[in-house]
Amino acid sequence: MTCEGEHPPAPRSSEGLPGFDFRAEGAAAIEWVARYLERLREFPVLAQVEPGQIRAALPASPPERGEPFSDVLRDLEAVLLPGVTHWQSPRFFSYFAVTASEPGILAELLAAALNQVSFIWRSSPASTELELLTLDWLAQLLGLPDGWHGHIEDTASTSTLAALIAARHVTGRSAVAFSEHAHSSVEKDARMLGLEPRKLAADEEFRLQTDAVERELARGDVAAVVATVGTTSATSVDPVAEIADLCERHGAWLHVDAAYAGASWVCPEFRWSQAGVERADSLVVNPHKWIFTPVDCSALWTRKPAAFREAFTLVPEYLRTTDEAESLSDYGPALGRRFRALKLWAVLRCFGREGLQERVREAVRLAELFEGWVRAEPGWEVSAPRHFSLVCFRREASDEENLALLERVNRSGEIFISHTKLAGRVVLRLAVGNARTTEEDVRLAWDVLRREAEG
Ligand SMILES: Cc1ncc(COP(=O)(O)O)c(C=O)c1O
Numbered sequence: 001m002t003c004e005g006e007h008p009p010a011p012r013s014s015e016g017l018p019g020f021d022f023r024a025e026g027a028a029a030i031e032w033v034a035r036y037l038e039r040l041r042e043f044p045v046l047a048q049v050e051p052g053q054i055r056a057a058l059p060a061s062p063p064e065r066g067e068p069f070s071d072v073l074r075d076l077e078a079v080l081l082p083g084v085t086h087w088q089s090p091r092f093f094s095y096f097a098v099t100a101s102e103p104g105i106l107a108e109l110l111a112a113a114l115n116q117v118s119f120i121w122r123s124s125p126a127s128t129e130l131e132l133l134t135l136d137w138l139a140q141l142l143g144l145p146d147g148w149h150g151h152i153e154d155t156a157s158t159s160t161l162a163a164l165i166a167a168r169h170v171t172g173r174s175a176v177a178f179s180e181h182a183h184s185s186v187e188k189d190a191r192m193l194g195l196e197p198r199k200l201a202a203d204e205e206f207r208l209q210t211d212a213v214e215r216e217l218a219r220g221d222v223a224a225v226v227a228t229v230g231t232t233s234a235t236s237v238d239p240v241a242e243i244a245d246l247c248e249r250h251g252a253w254l255h256v257d258a259a260y261a262g263a264s265w266v267c268p269e270f271r272w273s274q275a276g277v278e279r280a281d282s283l284v285v286n287p288h289k290w291i292f293t294p295v296d297c298s299a300l301w302t303r304k305p306a307a308f309r310e311a312f313t314l315v316p317e318y319l320r321t322t323d324e325a326e327s328l329s330d331y332g333p334a335l336g337r338r339f340r341a342l343k344l345w346a347v348l349r350c351f352g353r354e355g356l357q358e359r360v361r362e363a364v365r366l367a368e369l370f371e372g373w374v375r376a377e378p379g380w381e382v383s384a385p386r387h388f389s390l391v392c393f394r395r396e397a398s399d400e401e402n403l404a405l406l407e408r409v410n411r412s413g414e415i416f417i418s419h420t421k422l423a424g425r426v427v428l429r430l431a432v433g434n435a436r437t438t439e440e441d442v443r444l445a446w447d448v449l450r451r452e453a454e455g
Pocket residue numbers: 096154155156157158183185228230231232257258259260286298
């Protein structure tokens with residue numbers, strides 16, 4: 001026993017790998033991360049390498065004898081970093097911009113240290129219960145109905161897959177209906193499940209048309225309708241309440257994909273886009289998109305947990321117990337589940353409701369500012385209504401010229417933006433969402449775009 005104030009001497013190395021000085025190597029790794037985060041604006045945002053270049057710079061075969069961890073860090077800096085597209089950069093405006101915030105980064109380290117494999121409650125009571133609690137917290141923050149069952153999947157692709165499996169189980173039907181602007185994962189999930197994907201027309205503001213949904217449901221074979229709040233191309237919002245009426249009338253499952261825009265519900269002023277979501281059978285929101293949580297972390301809620309359990313439960317003998325507790329592997333495809341709740345819990349605790357609101361509001365403010373600059377500039381146009389923090393815009397020129405502009409801008413390395421097609425035309429997308437992005441960064445983006453457009 002040690003007296004109060006005394007501690008046993010700290011071991012010099014971990015017991016697992018002889019000679020590995022975990023404290024010293026760990027301190028160096030944390031220092032590297034801190035320096036990386038400080039240097040984010042120094043790197044070209046889009047990796048400026050050719051395909052195959054990174055692999056060619058590394059040994060083709062593994063080492064025979066163990067190497068020091070410092071060599072790993074050295075090669076990360078010298079060889080891998082040039083091949084990194086910097087999703088952490090405040091000047092990353094592509095796809096949907098994301099952030100691995102500091103509490104999330106540290107919690108990933110802790111989760112790896114604990115290495116929980118949470119397939120049944122007993123294999124990790126803390127992970128199971130924290131996951132349930134954290135998704136209850138997140139439901140409260142986003143203003144979702146009380147009593148929904150929430151768990152974490154890796155990605156929205158898997159969350160939607162799980163929801164469609166539950167829908168097929170409950171309805172016994174064979175098709176899935178969704179908008180032409182739904183994320184490609186919806187069609188891919190349907191295909192993987194042998195369900196017939198039915199892609200429906202959107203209106204001029206890129207929203208699913210309810211008469212198309214009604215016609216499809218009248219065929220009687222639609223297991224699920226997937227409505228999107230915040231589509232990938234344009235962040236359009238499908239009319240969820242009307243679609244919920246139709247699903248109820250025709251006995252179809254309603255899954256809502258709010259992978260990106262669901263985060264905005266932390267602010268009451270964006271809850272207009274939540275209308276009808278309370279009637280969904282399942283809902284996905286990705287904390288790894290706009291809730292400052294490192295990839296991967298996808299929140300899936302349902303108001304029909306029994307349907308998930310019936311569809312997924314399969315307990316082999318070696319996992320049978322008398323514990324009266326739920327196992328989250330009964331709600332999705334994976335048996336072994338990692339401790340993802342720890343990073344989300346850490347993010348929610350360290351940001352708090354106010355911290356989340358502040359950053360969501362700032363991203364929307366910056367997007368609005370950029371939208372204003374585009375509108376005011378002759379020769380440019382805004383190409384879709386802006387609802388959240390994504391601006392769709394284009395140069396008033398041919399598709400080829402817009403694509404060439406995109407390429408020049410991204411090759412400059414100063415910013416990284418992406419494109420899509422709306423109403424048959426190429427459109428550029430500037431997505432604000434990284435928590436470190438400032439007005440100066442967005443101003444730089446506009447300067448680079450105008451400079452390259454002139455060039
Ligand atoms: C609306 C929407 N749904 C689903 C996805 C897929 O997300 P994930 O990469 O987590 O599978 C995306 C990705 O951007 C998305 O924008």
